[in-house]
Amino acid sequence: MSDGAPLLAARDLEVAFGRGPDGFRLRVDELELRAGQALAVLGPNGAGKSTLLRTLAGLLPPGPRGAVRSPGRDVALVFQRPVLLAGNVAYNAELPLWARGVPRAERRRRARVALEEFGIGALARRSAQTLSGGEGRRLALARAFVTEPDVLLLDEPFDDLDDPGREALSLDLRRAIDERGIAVAMVTHDLRQALLLADRIAVLRAGRLVQVGARDEVLRSPADPGVARLVGMTNLLAAEVTQADGGRLRLRLANGRVLSAAGRAAPGAPVWVGVRPENVRLEPARGDLASSDERAEVVRLVSDGVVATAWLAWDGVELRTHLVAGRGLGQALKPGAPVAISIRAEDVHVMPRGQNASEK
Amino acid sequence: MSPLVWVGVAEVALRTLAVSASALLLALALGLPLGFLLGRHRFPGRGLLAAVANAGMGLPPVVVGLVVYLVLRRGGPLGSLELLLTPPGMVIAQVLIALPLVVGITLAAVGALPPDWHLQARALGLRGPRALWVLAREIRLGLLAAVIVALGGIISEVGAVQMVGGNLEGQTRMLTTGILMYTQMGRFEDALALAAVLMGMTFVLAGTLTAIQQARRA
Numbered sequence: 001m002s003d004g005a006p007l008l009a010a011r012d013l014e015v016a017f018g019r020g021p022d023g024f025r026l027r028v029d030e031l032e033l034r035a036g037q038a039l040a041v042l043g044p045n046g047a048g049k050s051t052l053l054r055t056l057a058g059l060l061p062p063g064p065r066g067a068v069r070s071p072g073r074d075v076a077l078v079f080q081r082p083v084l085l086a087g088n089v090a091y092n093a094e095l096p097l098w099a100r101g102v103p104r105a106e107r108r109r110r111a112r113v114a115l116e117e118f119g120i121g122a123l124a125r126r127s128a129q130t131l132s133g134g135e136g137r138r139l140a141l142a143r144a145f146v147t148e149p150d151v152l153l154l155d156e157p158f159d160d161l162d163d164p165g166r167e168a169l170s171l172d173l174r175r176a177i178d179e180r181g182i183a184v185a186m187v188t189h190d191l192r193q194a195l196l197l198a199d200r201i202a203v204l205r206a207g208r209l210v211q212v213g214a215r216d217e218v219l220r221s222p223a224d225p226g227v228a229r230l231v232g233m234t235n236l237l238a239a240e241v242t243q244a245d246g247g248r249l250r251l252r253l254a255n256g257r258v259l260s261a262a263g264r265a266a267p268g269a270p271v272w273v274g275v276r277p278e279n280v281r282l283e284p285a286r287g288d289l290a291s292s293d294e295r296a297e298v299v300r301l302v303s304d305g306v307v308a309t310a311w312l313a314w315d316g317v318e319l320r321t322h323l324v325a326g327r328g329l330g331q332a333l334k335p336g337a338p339v340a341i342s343i344r345a346e347d348v349h350v351m352p353r354g355q356n357a358s359e360k
Numbered sequence: 361m362s363p364l365v366w367v368g369v370a371e372v373a374l375r376t377l378a379v380s381a382s383a384l385l386l387a388l389a390l391g392l393p394l395g396f397l398l399g400r401h402r403f404p405g406r407g408l409l410a411a412v413a414n415a416g417m418g419l420p421p422v423v424v425g426l427v428v429y430l431v432l433r434r435g436g437p438l439g440s441l442e443l444l445l446t447p448p449g450m451v452i453a454q455v456l457i458a459l460p461l462v463v464g465i466t467l468a469a470v471g472a473l474p475p476d477w478h479l480q481a482r483a484l485g486l487r488g489p490r491a492l493w494v495l496a497r498e499i500r501l502g503l504l505a506a507v508i509v510a511l512g513g514i515i516s517e518v519g520a521v522q523m524v525g526g527n528l529e530g531q532t533r534m535l536t537t538g539i540l541m542y543t544q545m546g547r548f549e550d551a552l553a554l555a556a557v558l559m560g561m562t563f564v565l566a567g568t569l570t571a572i573q574q575a576r577r578a
Contacts, residue, residue, distance in 0.1 A: 038385055054479065057483055059479050059482055059483055076483070077483045079479075079480055081474070081476075082480070083474055083476075083480045083481075085494065085497070085498060086497065086498055086500075087497070095486070095494070098485045098490070099485035099486045099487070099490055099491075100485055101483055143484070147485070240438055288501065314433045329366070
């Protein structure tokens with residue numbers, strides 16, 4: 001299997017539930033899941049993420065002109081709330097093999113391997129109904145892995161798992177992706193895990209794919225403020241283009257401050273400026289600042305023990321930045337402290353700003 | 361009681377078993393697929409059918425007897441089949457009593473599964489007979505409840521079999537109709553003998569089914 005070859009290709013999907021204003025419609029022109037790659041599907045609640053996975057799994061009709069092709073491939077889907085069948089853990093794990101007519105001895109062997117892999121080998125004889133949330137999740141994942149699927153679709157796979165469990169799952173998935181060249185698509189609200197694992201990101205909103213691309217590209221250049229917020233680009237500022245010159249832009253923010261950026265836009269055009277919090281650089285304010293442009297004040301400081309998030313007031317504009325907690329500035333800064341900020345032009349992402357309410 | 365009387369009791373008991381078992385099997389053969397269909401799929405008329413099944417669970421047997429009598433009597437729509445006053449006629453009446461019970465309970469058991477249960481079963485690769493098998497396993501408590509309730513409903517039923525069968529000695533006498541008759545004749549010893557057999561049968565059957573139902577609950 002050559003790397004990057006599409007294992008599953010969908011086009012012209014159109015899945016509708018209900019009618020009128022209460023109805024929901026998923027429309028996807030094109031989406032491919034490629035060998036050796038993981039796709040993270042991000043999107044707000046009700047965007048159609050689960051519906052998309054179910055359609056890709058062939059469980060929902062793809063619509064009048066739609067098609068999902070995965071010739072000769074085994075496609076497995078783990079639901080957000082997996083059904084565990086009445087019976088013991090081993091019975092549940094063997095079920096997909098039994099459904100495919102695999103002989104009993106082979107079923108047992110492969111189920112045992114899958115259960116061991118997810119750390120619940122010792123629970124094989126336990127009734128599946130007595131498992132904890134995390135154990136049940138592991139069983140559902142083992143049950144999906146047991147057929148060694150070529151395409152693995154995961155709906156919120158990290159739910160109910162503790163931190164070591166999440167990490168183990170990430171590693172298992174990465175290994176299956178790298179060693180066996182499987183294709184993975186997962187829906188998750190856990191941005192950290194999604195980014196750890198994903199090679200590509202697809203953003204779904206109101207049933208439409210808003211952006212699909214390589215992970216870093218989407219992280220750096222989200223299509224609009226909604227996508228920006230989903231991928232953690234939390235500094236979103238309204239601005240206006242004052243100068244445009246050969247791919248260089250001068251932008252004036254609402255507070256009158258000026259930023260440079262790379263990009264193309266017409267002078268006078270309203271834009272959104274997005275800056276990832278880790279790209280707002282801080283220094284302790286010195287008295288000899290050439291201009292007051294960089295002067296800001298720490299408003300609030302919150303630390304989770306690893307990362308400290310500082311909210312800054314920058315002349316009427318609020319900015320967020322990330323620091324290493326308990327070290328350097330992350331330790332020294334206190335609310336009310338004056339700081340100097342700098343934002344490099346290459347870290348400023350410019351998005352069109354229209355009248356569209358869904359943008360922000 | 362003389363051995364001769366016990367032979368008579370055994371004959372009535374066997375007929376009761378045969379008629380009720382036939383009716384039960386027929387009711388299950390018709391009712392399980394119908395209940396599954398109503399519990400699983402959405403189609404026009406489904407609500408009406410489900411309501412009919414649920415209402416039918418409380419159907420008075422004597423009304424069933426009356427209707428079957430009217431249909432099977434000479435000159436009735438199916439009079440030419442000459443099923444009135446025969447065991448097959450009684451089977452028809454009992455099927456009509458048991459069918460709504462089987463449909464209603466199966467429908468409720470299937471409907472109690474999570475909404476995406478069938479989708480998940482398909483996602484696991486389950487199709488056709490294997491999917492049905494896993495489903496049956498999943499709702500087996502409900503299915504056994506349907507069997508127990510349907511059996512209880514028909515084996516102890518008296519009104520319909522009396523009207524349709526006529527309690528003819530050696531032909532259509534059942535344990536229940538026999539009890540009724542002996543009581544009216546004042547032959548309480550005979551009535552009690554039949555009653556004891558009926559109770560024994562019911563206990564053994566219900567007990568066996570309950571044992572199966574509860575087998576793996578611990």
